[in-house]
Each structure stands twice: as structure tokens, then as C-alpha cells.
Amino acid sequence: MPERAKPAMATRSSARNKNSATTIPAPAARTTRAKATTTFSTPPSLPTPPPPRKAAGRKPLANRENTDDVSEPTAKGPSKPTATTACKAAKQANAIESEREPIMAYLRIRPNVNEESSPYLTQLNAASVRMTDPQEHGNPSSRFRSSSVTPSSTYTFSHVFAANTHQADFFTKTTLPMVRDALEGQNALLFTYGVTNSGKTYTVQGGSSKGSAGILPRSLDVIFNSIEGLHGSGKYRPVRLYGVELADASDLNPPSIVPEPAVTRVLGSQMSHASSTADLDIDMTSLKLDRNYEYTVWLSYAEVYNEKVYDLLDSVQDASSRLKSSAIPRPGAPASSLVLTRAALPVKSSPAADNSDSEVGGKYISSLRQFRIETATQAKELVKLGQLHRRVFGTLANKESSRSHGMVIVKIMRCHRGEKNDPTAIQISRLTLVDLAGSERNKHTHTTGDRLKEAGNINNSLMVLGQCLQVLRSNQRKVSMSLNQEGEGKAGRMDTRDIKQTLTIVPFRHSKLTEILMDYFAGDGRVVMIVNVNPYDTGYDENSHVMKFAALAREVYVNPLPAPVHRAPAPTVGPGKTIGKMIKKLGPLTLNDPEIAPQPFRRKVTISMGGESGGRKASEAILEVLEVSEPEEEGGEEDDEDNTPINPLVDALFDEIEYLRLQLYESEMRCALAEAEVRDEVMMEMEERMADMEDMYTRRLAREIEQHEAKTNAKIDMLQRSGQVGSPIKRAPPQRVRDDSTEEEGEEEDVELSLIQEDDEEEGPSEESSSGEEFDFDKASSRASSSSPLAKKKAMSTSSLHKKQSLVSREIREPRPFIPDGSMVPSDTEYAKMTDTETGDETEDGEAQEADSAMASDEGADSEDGSDDDDDSEDWMPDAVPIPKAKSIRPQKPKVLTNKNRITDLTQGVQQMGIEDDLDNDDSMIIQPRKLAAAVGSGPRKVKRLTGSTPLVREEQIEQMSLAMDKLAGGKTIRRYVT
Numbered sequence: 001m002p003e004r005a006k007p008a009m010a011t012r013s014s015a016r017n018k019n020s021a022t023t024i025p026a027p028a029a030r031t032t033r034a035k036a037t038t039t040f041s042t043p044p045s046l047p048t049p050p051p052p053r054k055a056a057g058r059k060p061l062a063n064r065e066n067t068d069d070v071s072e073p074t075a076k077g078p079s080k081p082t083a084t085t086a087c088k089a090a091k092q093a094n095a096i097e098s099e100r101e102p103i104m105a106y107l108r109i110r111p112n113v114n115e116e117s118s119p120y121l122t123q124l125n126a127a128s129v130r131m132t133d134p135q136e137h138g139n140p141s142s143r144f145r146s147s148s149v150t151p152s153s154t155y156t157f158s159h160v161f162a163a164n165t166h167q168a169d170f171f172t173k174t175t176l177p178m179v180r181d182a183l184e185g186q187n188a189l190l191f192t193y194g195v196t197n198s199g200k201t202y203t204v205q206g207g208s209s210k211g212s213a214g215i216l217p218r219s220l221d222v223i224f225n226s227i228e229g230l231h232g233s234g235k236y237r238p239v240r241l242y243g244v245e246l247a248d249a250s251d252l253n254p255p256s257i258v259p260e261p262a263v264t265r266v267l268g269s270q271m272s273h274a275s276s277t278a279d280l281d282i283d284m285t286s287l288k289l290d291r292n293y294e295y296t297v298w299l300s301y302a303e304v305y306n307e308k309v310y311d312l313l314d315s316v317q318d319a320s321s322r323l324k325s326s327a328i329p330r331p332g333a334p335a336s337s338l339v340l341t342r343a344a345l346p347v348k349s350s351p352a353a354d355n356s357d358s359e360v361g362g363k364y365i366s367s368l369r370q371f372r373i374e375t376a377t378q379a380k381e382l383v384k385l386g387q388l389h390r391r392v393f394g395t396l397a398n399k400e401s402s403r404s405h406g407m408v409i410v411k412i413m414r415c416h417r418g419e420k421n422d423p424t425a426i427q428i429s430r431l432t433l434v435d436l437a438g439s440e441r442n443k444h445t446h447t448t449g450d451r452l453k454e455a456g457n458i459n460n461s462l463m464v465l466g467q468c469l470q471v472l473r474s475n476q477r478k479v480s481m482s483l484n485q486e487g488e489g490k491a492g493r494m495d496t497r498d499i500k501q502t503l504t505i506v507p508f509r510h511s512k513l514t515e516i517l518m519d520y521f522a523g524d525g526r527v528v529m530i531v532n533v534n535p536y537d538t539g540y541d542e543n544s545h546v547m548k549f550a551a552l553a554r555e556v557y558v559n560p561l562p563a564p565v566h567r568a569p570a571p572t573v574g575p576g577k578t579i580g581k582m583i584k585k586l587g588p589l590t591l592n593d594p595e596i597a598p599q600p601f602r603r604k605v606t607i608s609m610g611g612e613s614g615g616r617k618a619s620e621a622i623l624e625v626l627e628v629s630e631p632e633e634e635g636g637e638e639d640d641e642d643n644t645p646i647n648p649l650v651d652a653l654f655d656e657i658e659y660l661r662l663q664l665y666e667s668e669m670r671c672a673l674a675e676a677e678v679r680d681e682v683m684m685e686m687e688e689r690m691a692d693m694e695d696m697y698t699r700r701l702a703r704e705i706e707q708h709e710a711k712t713n714a715k716i717d718m719l720q721r722s723g724q725v726g727s728p729i730k731r732a733p734p735q736r737v738r739d740d741s742t743e744e745e746g747e748e749e750d751v752e753l754s755l756i757q758e759d760d761e762e763e764g765p766s767e768e769s770s771s772g773e774e775f776d777f778d779k780a781s782s783r784a785s786s787s788s789p790l791a792k793k794k795a796m797s798t799s800s801l802h803k804k805q806s807l808v809s810r811e812i813r814e815p816r817p818f819i820p821d822g823s824m825v826p827s828d829t830e831y832a833k834m835t836d837t838e839t840g841d842e843t844e845d846g847e848a849q850e851a852d853s854a855m856a857s858d859e860g861a862d863s864e865d866g867s868d869d870d871d872d873s874e875d876w877m878p879d880a881v882p883i884p885k886a887k888s889i890r891p892q893k894p895k896v897l898t899n900k901n902r903i904t905d906l907t908q909g910v911q912q913m914g915i916e917d918d919l920d921n922d923d924s925m926i927i928q929p930r931k932l933a934a935a936v937g938s939g940p941r942k943v944k945r946l947t948g949s950t951p952l953v954r955e956e957q958i959e960q961m962s963l964a965m966d967k968l969a970g971g972k973t974i975r976r977y978v979t
């Protein structure tokens with residue numbers, strides 16, 4: 001098979017040795033003998049990754065050092081591209097772009113376990129969902145939400161898996177293609193991302209029921225189903241990232257999968273459970289492989305916890321076990337206390353010699369134990385054991401949640417049968433499945449102390465992962481734009497070296513997680529991201545961030561190149577070095593030196609066992625875990641990947657930029673939290689104020705309604721009473737009182753009548769009404785309104801209006817006097833009109849007489865109704881008097897006054913009508929001429945003319961006024977109301 005060139009990446013290791021690669025001609029293809037029980041075929045509907053392409057024509061990424069297509073810049077500057085070079089460059093750019101594929105991002109929605117809640121996520125189609133903030137509806141606080149989170153958004157994925165998706169379907173559509181890649185020599189990384197409780201562990205590991213096995217056990221099943229009968233001899237073993245070594249005796253024997261005895265003693269029941277469930281669920285899928293190859297499979301299980309890498313299979317028994325435990329009680333510790341020591345493992349750069357073909361230069365976990373596996377059952381047992389250790393060491397202190405990133409690394413060594421003794425022909429591929437810790441933030445977990453530090457470290461690694469993806473995307477865009485410019489022959493195109501210098505260094509080194517996974521992201525394999533979301537619980541904001549992270553990942557391109565990927569060089573066995581023992585020399589040696597060894601981190605976890613569910617007596621064991629930091633690197637070949645530093649200063653500046661970027665991010669997070677808190681506070685305060693205002697307005701409204709009712713009652717009262725003046729109460733029966741015009745009006749009148757009756761009952765038998773005396777309008781009015789504060793207030797401003805009203809009311813409630821000759825005196829208003837137009841005494845007299853006669857004729861008309869006009873004034877009223885409405889009040893029959901009592905009448909009238917403006921200390925009455933005029937039925941000008949220019953008339957002048965009025969009335973009568 002022809003050797004394929006790797007693309008140049010934005011790393012500083014691109015100038016690696018390219019001559020040491022050994023090209024081994026690929027054997028001719030032979031007929032395969034595989035007997036696949038199940039043949040995998042990708043469902044047509046699924047947007048699976050594009051099929052692997054043959055990389056025969058692949059070129060490095062426009063590196064001038066590697067290509068002669070682009071002319072070197074001359075001293076005069078960069079040469080202008082010719083049409084041919086431009087065309088070639090464009091083709092090259094297209095070829096590179098077409099070979100790459102974005103990181104696949106699948107969304108898996110967790111089913112609802114709590115029936116009551118409804119999801120805030122809706123699946124729109126097979127690839128997109130809409131998320132709507134559950135607090136948006138009916139929650140005013142949503143207006144004050146943090147500006148960084150939108151209330152509703154649509155997110156697109158490679159595929160969306162609904163809540164009812166079966167584990168087997170999910171595996172087939174997401175992971176099976178990667179298993180195939182790994183068996184064909186292609187690296188593959190799959191990681192789950194999501195907040196706590198979203199189903200990440202369920203997706204990777206699976207549940208306990210039949211058929212619920214996750215993608216990891218299924219992958220192991222498929223691998224061993226597919227290589228059935230194709231197992232290699234296991235003469236060589238993989239080391240580091242791409243290296244190969246001769247296996248030693250311990251590798252040849254399958255591991256005895258028994259955990260460290262002390263752990264077994266403590267976790268006995270759980271251990272037995274772990275191994276018993278391993279065989280429950282088996283995926284029968286088998287892939288069709290080239291049966292000319294032999295395969296050996298190696299498995300490791302590591303976790304990144306608190307920015308340290310630990311081996312979860314360290315306690316598996318064999319000579320190299322480094323996990324130290326002691327059943328001897330520590331001083332002061334309870335008898336069941338158990339001390340476990342585990343050492344953090346260093347992450348080291350892969351030496352260039354291991355894989356001269358790769359320009360990526362990844363990192364590996366030094367001293368991580370790996371086990372050669374021959375059956376899926378063995379592999380699953382190991383995984384179960386590692387899972388148990390992960391819980392013991394990482395999560396027992398926080399039972400609900402995985403606080404570490406767990407990664408299972410499956411290495412598949414493939415070698416052609418014809419070359420099985422040639423270590424340089426071995427192909428090594430890795431399938432890494434990562435179960436990331438929950439991505440929630442501290443604010444929501446309310447963690448403190450160690451838990452806070454732990455959460456901080458989790459967030460740090462995820463944050464750095466996001467940053468790496470961001471920088472990768474930006475670098476790829478820069479390169480792509482530059483190549484496109486070159487292809488189009490645009491002036492000002494950049495030299496490849498210039499492009500490289502504009503690229504930002506991807507901050508893989510800022511977290512252990514990204515360090516370990518860097519080779520995948522830097523373009524050495526296919527990457528799949530599974531986003532788990534639980535749309536039922538709280539966590540809308542967190543899930544929004546998860547969605548955005550997925551959107552970012554989908555814009556990063558990786559190189560899913562087919563085998564052969566890494567042709568390992570011959571194992572190097574130097575003097576003093578024993579193959580297979582190199583790993584074991586590290587770590588423990590350094591730890592024994594107290595001067596060098598870092599202080600171990602000590603924490604205690606309490607494990608409860610047995611109890612009700614287990615049917616056993618509950619017991620507790622205290623585990624004291626000593627976490628020892630990784631030893632310092634010894635330099636030499638394990639130095640960082642900076643084989644070809646661009647420039648130390650530039651390097652330092654890049655680091656500084658990354659550091660500042662981290663600080664900026666942290667500050668932004670702090671600000672966002674502070675902002676959210678302030679918004680919450682403001683919102684609460686606003687809500688309180690709004691509630692207070694609402695109360696206030698409700699009270700005010702109730703008060704005003706009361707006042708209006710009181711006012712209306714008073715008016716009704718006044719009107720009712722005005723129709724009964726001077727006569728005993730003669731209430732018409734309701735049917736006669738009722739106006740026939742509308743039913744509603746009748747109802748109103750009923751209500752009015754009932755109100756009057758109530759009033760009467762409250763007041764008791766009224767003297768006024770029983771004796772027929774005049775109702776005191778002002779008194780009643782003030783009494784009616786006395787209970788109303790608003791009325792009191794208004795009374796000040798509307799006093800003059802009331803007085804006018806009183807005048808009209810007086811006309812209503814007091815019958816106008818009859819003139820002795822049978823005619824009726826005009827009403828005050830009529831009289832005022834008449835007198836206002838008078839110009840002289842004679843004319844006035846004449847007009848008055850005319851008016852009198854007009855009244856008399858009116859009266860005559862009234863007499864025809866059959867009423868007894870000559871009797872006292874109380875009797876003239878008809879039995880049934882329609883309750884007058886304010887506008888339709890007709891003047892009533894007047895009384896006749898005599899001259900002898902006119903002074904008294906006038907004074908009384910003035911008093912009764914409340915037209916006096918003030919009462920001086922000397923009890924003299926001050927009267928407005930206008931009011932007096934109105935009261936006596938004269939025009940104001942006339943009054944003024946008679947009383948002089950002074951606007952005020954004092955009591956002593958009333959006499960004079962009376963005389964004047966007499967004169968106005970022609971000396972016969974004075975037209976005034978009397979009591």
C-alpha cells in the first residue's frame with residue numbers, strides 16, 4: 001500500500017524527521033475468509049460520516065518546505081503566481097478541504113423520569129431542536145436574565161436522537177462506524193458532553209437491564225466478534241502513543257482480573273455484582289474484515305480527576321501493580337479504615353521516532369497500564385472494574401455525579417499475516433471513548449472547599465477543550481482563506497510560513513484532558529461528540545452552553561484518514577534498556593525520594609455497603625485515599641513537543657496570551673455570575689414594589705368606588721326627597737313610579753327606592769318628612785358626603801357648584817307660590833330671565849303681569865287635571881308623582897308670600913340656600929350680589945344697581961334690598977321661598 005503524506009498542522013512539530021519512515025509494500029489483496037454473523041451496513045437515512053477516502057493523492061497542507069508548487073519569495077518580494085501555480089494551489093486547497101470532515105455532533109435527549117415536568121426542548125426534525133426557556137412564560141424575571149443566554153434558540157446537529165432511541169440503534173448509528181475505522185487502522189475518538197444527570201454514563205456504559213448496554217460494551221463485543229479467528233500472537237505490544245515493543249511474559253498471560261485484595265474486602269458485594277452483569281448483554285454485530293490480517297487488542301482505563309491522571313486498572317493484580325493499600329489501621333482511625341495510595345501519572349510527548357509519519361505529535365499517559373484482551377467478556381470485566389474504581393476514588397464523596405473524566409483506550413494492533421514478524425509493519429490504531437464529567441458550573445452545584453476545587457478543575461478542562469476547538473477553527477479558517485486567495489491568484493497572498501506565523505497556538509497544554517486528546521483534534525482521526533441533554537430538569541442555561549459548544553465543535557475539521565495510519569518503526573532496544581520494563585522504571589522510583597516527591601493529596605471517603613436492599617447488615621468502611629502527584633519529568637526524550645520552536649519569545653508571548661485569555665474567561669464568568677445575582681436582586685425588589693403599588697391602587701380604587709356610591713346615594717336621596725317636599729310621604733307604587741321606557745331604568749328606580757327606604761329606616765321617622773317640613777339640602781348633602789374623604793376634598797372646590805345645584809334643587813323641591821289671582825309666580829330662573837331684560841318699572845310691571853297671567857294659564861291647564869288647586873299646597877300634588885330626574889324636573893306650585901314677613905323670609909331664604917359666603921365676627925352676613933339676585937329672582941346687574949357698586953351686601957342692607965326687591969316685584973309680593 002502506498003505511503004500517504006500527512007497534512008501539515010498548526011503545531012510546532014511539523015519539521016519532524018521524514019526519512020525514517022519505512023515504507024513496506026502492501027501485499028496484494030486476497031480473498032477474505034471472514035464469516036461475519038452480522039454484516040454492518042449504514043442505514044441510508046443516517047447522516048453518517050463520509051466513507052473513508054483513499055488518501056493516495058493527499059498533499060501536505062501547503063507547506064513550502066514540502067512542495068515545489070509555490071515559488072519561493074525573491075528578494076524583491078513574493079513572486080506573482082502564474083496561472084499554473086494558482087490553479088494547482090486551488091486544487092490543492094480543494095483537495096485538503098475535501099479530505100477533511102467536521103467533528104460529528106450527535107444530540108441525545110434523555111427520557112423523562114419525572115412525569116410531571118414538560119421538556120423545554122422540542123425536536124424540529126432529524127437534525128435540529130429548539131430550546132425555549134421554561135421561565136420565559138409567566139415569569140417576569142426572564143426579562144432580567146443574563147444577556148448571554150437567549151430565551152429561545154434552534155440548534156443543529158449531525159443527527160438528533162429522540163428520548164425513545166434504543167441503545168442498540170444509538171450504537172449502530174454513532175459508534176459502529178468508528179469501530180470499523182479502528183479495525184481498519186484509523187484512530188477514532190468519541191466523547192460525551194453534557195450537564196450532570198443528562199445520561200452520559202448511561203450512553204457510554206449503559207444500564208443494568210437487558211438490552212441497555214452502552215456504546216462501550218457494544219464496541220468491545222463488535223471488535224471481538226469481528227476478529228474472531230484473527231487473533232495475533234501477541235509478540236509485540238503497543239507503547240506510548242505510536243510505539244511498539246516486544247511483549248514480556250506478563251503481557252502474554254491474560255490478567256487475573258481481581259482487584260487489590262483490600263479493595264475487594266471493602267467492596268466485595270459490588271465487585272461480585274460488577275462481574276456478574278458483565279455478560280448480560282451481548283451485541284452480536286460483526287464487521288467484515290480483511291482476513292489476511294491478525295489483530296491484538298489492548299485495553300487501558302484512565303481518569304482525569306482534579307487535573308491529574310490516574311490509572312483505574314492499577315489495582316488489577318500482577319507484578320506491576322502500584323496501588324498500595326494497607327489494612328493496618330492508622331493511628332486514631334477506625335478499625336475499618338483503609339488507606340489507598342494512588343499515584344498520578346505524567347502525560348508525556350510522543351517521541352518523534354515512534355511515528356515519523358505523523359506530524360501531529362500527540363501525547364500519551366506515561367505508565368498507564370494496558371492489558372491484552374482476548375475476549376469481550378475479559379474486556380468488559382476490566383471496564384467494570386475500572387468503573388468501580390472510578391466511583392471509589394472519584395465519586396463516592398459525591399455519590400450522585402461523576403466528577404472525573406473517564407477514558408477507555410482500546411488499542412488495536414494489526415499486522416499482515418505475511419509480515420507478522422516485522423514490527424515495522426504493525427499498524428496501531430486507537431479507539432478512545434471518553435465519558436466527560438458534568439459541565440455544570442459552581443453556581444448551580446453550590447460546591448465549596450474540595451468540591452469547589454474539583455468543580456473548578458472540571459470546568460477548567462472543559463473550558464480549555466472549548467478554547468482549543470475555538471482556536472482550531474480560527475486557524476483552519478485562516479489557512480483556508482489564504483489558500484483560496486492563492487488559488488484565485490489574488491495579489492497580496494501570504495507565504496506559507498507567514499500563514500503559519502499568524503496561526504495561534506492551540507492551548508492543548510492548559511489541561512490534562514486536552515493534552516491527552518490533542519492528537520485527535522490536531523487531525524489524527526475521526527472525532528465524534530455526543531451531546532447529552534436532559535430537558536426536563538432545571539439547567540436551561542447550562543444546556544444552552546452545551547449546545548453552543550456542540551455548534552463550535554461542528555465547525556472544526558479533522559482528518560479521518562484510512563489505514564495505514566501509523567507504521568511503527570522498529571522497536572529500539574538500547575543497552576541497559578529492557579524492552580517492556582521502561583514504563584515501570586518511572587513513577588515509583590521518584591516517589592520514594594521524599595525530596596522530590598510532591599506532597600500527596602489526602603482525602604477520606606466513606607463507603608456504605610449492604611443494608612436493606614442487599615438484605616445484609618449495613619456496614620461502613622472509611623477509605624483514605626492518598627493521591628500522589630505525578631513525578632517531575634526527567635527531560636531528554638520526554639521533553640515537550642517543541643522540537644522546532646518558532647521563536648522562544650513568540651512562544652512565551654503565545655503562552656502569555658493564553659494565560660490572559662484564561663483570566664479573561666474567568667473574569668467574564670465571575671462578572672456573569674455577579675450580573676445574574678444583581679439582576680435577581682433587582683428583580684425581587686421590583687416585584688416587591690410592584691406588589692406594593694398594586695395594593696395601593698386596589699385600596700384607592702375601592703375607596704373611590706365607595707365614595708361614588710355614597711355620592712350617588714346622596715343624589716338619589718336628594719332627588720327623591722325633592723319630589724316629596726311639603727307633603728307627607730306619598731310614594732307611588734313602583735309600577736307607577738317606573739318609567740316605561742326601559743326595563744333597566746325601572747330596575748334603577750327600584751334600587752333607588754329601596755335605598756331611600758333604607759335611609760329612612762336608618763334615620764328613623766324623619767321629622768321633616770313626617771311634618772312636611774322642608775328637607776335641608778345642604779345638611780343632607782354634607783351628611784351623605786361626610787363619610788367620603790374624596791367628597792370632603794372635592795367639596796372645597798365644588799362648593800360653588802353645590803350652591804348652584806341647591807338653587808335648582810330648591811326650585812324643584814319648593815313649589816312656586818301662586819299669585820292670589822290664580823296665576824303662578826314664575827320660577828327663579830324664569831323670573832331672573834324676565835327681570836334681566838327689564839329696562840324700567842313700567843315695563844317690569846307689565847311683563848310681570850304678563851308672566852303672571854302666563855303662569856295662571858299654566859295653572860289653569862293644571863287645574864283641568866282635576867287637582868284641588870285652592871286647598872293647601874300639600875294637596876295639589878298628584879298621588880303619583882314620577883320621580884323626577886335632574887334634567888326633567890318641572891317647577892312645582894309656588895307659595896304666596898306676604899309683605900309683612902318678607903324680611904324674615906329673605907334672610908331665612910338666604911340662610912337656607914346657603915348662599916352666604918361668610919359669617920363675620922359681628923354676625924353680619926356677607927352675601928354675593930349675584931347669589932342674592934338669584935335668590936330673590938332678580939338679575940345681578942339690577943341688584944348691583946340698587947345696592948350700589950359694592951359687591952358685598954351686609955345684613956343691615958337687606959332691608960334696603962328688600963325694598964328694592966319689592967319695587968322690582970311691583971309692591972305686590974316678593975317671590976321667594978319660605979319655610
Ligand SMILES: Nc1ncnc2c1ncn2[C@@H]1O[C@H](COP(=O)(O)OP(=O)(O)OP(=O)(O)O)[C@@H](O)[C@H]1O
Pocket residue numbers: 109110111163194195196197198199200201202203207400401402403436437438532
Ligand atoms: N436514555 C436513557 N434511558 C433511560 N435512562 C436513562 C437514559 N439516560 C440516562 N438515564 C438515567 O438517568 C440517570 C442519570 O444518567 P447518568 O448517570 O448517565 O448521567 P450522567 O450525565 O452521566 O451524570 P454525571 O455526569 O453526574 O455522571 C441514570 O439513572 C440513568 O439510568
